Amino acid sequence: MPHRTFGWSRRAKVGALALTVALIQACGTSALPTTPVEQSLTRDSSAQFQTDSLAYTLNAGVIGYDASLIIVYANSATSIAYFDNCNGATGVRFEKLVGSEWQAAWSPNVPLCYSPPIAVLPGRTHLFHVDVFAGYPDCQCGPRFLTPDIPGVYRAVWSVGFPTDPASTSVAGGTRTLVRGVSNRFMLSVPSR
Numbered sequence: 160m161p162h163r164t165f166g167w168s169r170r171a172k173v174g175a176l177a178l179t180v181a182l183i184q185a186c187g188t189s190a191l192p193t194t195p196v197e198q199s200l201t202r203d204s205s206a207q208f209q210t211d212s213l214a215y216t217l218n219a220g221v222i223g224y225d226a227s228l229i230i231v232y233a234n235s236a237t238s239i240a241y242f243d244n245c246n247g248a249t250g251v252r253f254e255k256l257v258g259s260e261w262q263a264a265w266s267p268n269v270p271l272c273y274s275p276p277i278a279v280l281p282g283r284t285h286l287f288h289v290d291v292f293a294g295y296p297d298c299q300c301g302p303r304f305l306t307p308d309i310p311g312v313y314r315a316v317w318s319v320g321f322p323t324d325p326a327s328t329s330v331a332g333g334t335r336t337l338v339r340g341v342s343n344r345f346m347l348s349v350p351s352r
Contacts, residue, residue, distance in 0.1 A: 200312070200344055208232050208287075208315055208342035217309070217349045223294035224304075224349060230287045230315055230342055234279040241320035241335060242277040242285075245270045249277070249317065251289055256312040256344070264313065265293055265304050276320070289315065309349050315342040 200213050209231050217224035230251075234240045242249050248269045255264035267290075279285045294300035296307070320335035 200346060203343040206343040207235060207340055208317065210315070210342055210345045212345065213343075214346040214348070217291070217293070217347060219350045222298045222300055223292055224309070225293075226291045228289040228291065228315075230289055231284050232279060232287065232317075232319075232340070233284045234281055236321060237281050238321050239281065240279040241322075242279070242317065243320070244274050244277055245272040246274055247277075249287065251287065252316045253291075253313050253347075254316055254341075255306055256314075257306075261314065262306070264306050265291070266302060267292070268302055309347060311347060312344050313347050314344050316340070 202209075202213060211229040211231075215226050215228065217226045232240070248267065250269055251267065252263065253265040254261040277285060293302060293304045293309075296303065317340045318337045319340045320337050323334040323336055
């Protein structure tokens, strides 16, 4: 898929992501990278979380960087997957590949409330709209990237809850087992300030 353009409408982004996911599932192979940045990555089509692009450039704002990603989750389990949230905001985190290790790199500020969990039925998908903001190092604002060198390879990480008792029909799923879910790899770059 081409490098993400931030001028697209949300409807166009969702349509492009749906088409990409359909093509990946139909072909059973990785999407072909089309830009120099994406050529260093191939899409891991086995990841349950898929980004709408393999490369993103963060926008340089007045007090920090920002971007918007769409990430789709496909529930391949035999039970409902649950995501805790506050009015739709989840505890997604970004990890950066440093050498051969994944290191914590960014997480959003999530309000302190508890909304009914996002429930994804087996065989279904859910689109997460991830709005990224990270204050510059000299800004007294947050959140910020935990790494001083932002450009690199990243992945998104969520805690996915599955009912301990698969027969449970309650909205919250009763007692849940948390499983760590990760996305395909993607590149982040920043414009010079």
